[in-house]
Amino acid sequence: MNKKLISFVLLLLITLFSTNCFANEEHTGHKEYQSKTLTQLAKSFFETTGINALVNPKDGIMTSEPNPKDARPMTHFEQSWGRIIMFAIVFLLFYLAIAKGFEPLLLLPIAFGGLLANIPLAHMAGPHGMLGIIYNMGIANEFFPLLIFMGVGAMTDFGPLLANPKTALLGGAAQFGIFGSLVGAVMLGFDLQTASAISIIGGADGPTSIFIAHRLAPEMLGTIAVAAYSYMALVPVIQPPIMKALTTQEERKIKMPPLRKVHRLEKLFLPILILMMAVLLLPESTPLIGAFAFGNFAKESGVVERLNDTMQNALINTVTIFLGLGVGSKLAADKFLVLDSLGIMVIGLLAFAAGTAAGVLMAKLMNKLSPKDKQINPLIGAAGVSAVPMAARVVSKVGQEYDKSNILLMHAMGPNVAGVIGSAVAAGVLLSIFK
Secondary structure, eight states: OOOHHHHHHHHHHHHHEEEEOOOEEOOOOOOEEOOOHHHHHHHHHHHHHHHHHHOHHHOBBOOSSSSSSGBOOOOOHIIIIIHHHHHHHHHHHHHHHHHHHHHHHHHHHHHHHHHHHOOOHHHHHHSSSSHHHIIIIIIIHHHHHHHHHHHHHHOOOHHHHHHSGGGGHHHHHEEEEEEHHHHHHHHTOOHHHHHHHHGGGGGOOOOHHHHHHHHHHHGHHEEEEEEEHHHTTTHHHHHHHHHHSSSSSHHHHHOOOOOOOHHHHHHHHHHHHHHHHHHHOGGGHHHHHHHHHHHHHHHSSSSSSHHHHHIIIIHHHHHHHHHHHHHHHHGGGGHHHSHHHHHHHHHHHHHHHHHHHHHHHHHHHHHHOOGGOOOOOOGGGGGGGTTTTTTHHHHHHOOOOTTTTTTOOHHHHHHHHHHHHHHHEEEEEEHHHHH
């Protein structure tokens, strides 16, 4: 074993010597080599390590950007302590995804993209790095969000919404977070276009956030995408305290009757109806709504099962991997640990909380105006944000904490689906006004 170790060390030293001793090439074509001591070789090797890059930051090191024109010199803090802080944040996200199970399909690839983006000297997020290529091929041009919406449409069942149409009001109320954060962003000094792009975070809709940010504030796209997907993944952490604070124990135990059976033709016509309404009233929203409607229409038609299966599984899984890594590339210290980015994260958190609260309060208001036998469990109002199906699952879990027999999942899917449409509509309104 010792002989093998000694042989390995000698081979390593010979390799280092051969790659570092080339000095220059004379006009005659002959190459000159300069010998180096073991100390010099060790020093040369250390200078290429990540340890040295973290401990001894240098001037003139440029940020890694998918578009080289956006690059700028990194500060010493970003090169050293900034990366160390981001490593800590990334490992926290790993813990939440793996140990706590907080939407690992989203959180794990985003966190791993953040880990790769903070590796010194590797330039993973540059135009020729893996993360930069992923970002340019699907995020910077809005392609991935549309594919995600197509897959979400194929997985969506409009049955709960059609069976209880009044729950659409909860999805609409939850969009208050979008327009409330628009006002807040303007008050903090952002211009109207950037504030509009930031505000969509309040709907907890990652694809829509990317779509509208690309149109209105492309320079903030990365930060907005990170904020939106982070809050989507952290729905199980953010929503339950708000839901419990705004409801009584008796309200959380309200049982809702089984939903009526929805005719197949109702499900078949609804995506076309939604799309035609968007075409007539909000053409700016039709890329998102059109992709969503196609996925859902293909599913409900029942005649293209292979396409439906691909959109629900292979397509959306593949795009989720790329989207997560691409979004995670914006967790680099030089992009995340800046004042504007931190401000956007705070605005997004407040907006998401406001949207959740608005949905719950709307449900309580509807109960005030409804007879006793038509009461709805106000917890389902929290599912009005468009984090589908995460928010609906959280509602069901919180409801069962107080009554194991209370099944709220399908009831919560009504406002959850309405929230998806609502955030796309809100994006269309903002694009129509501020584009």
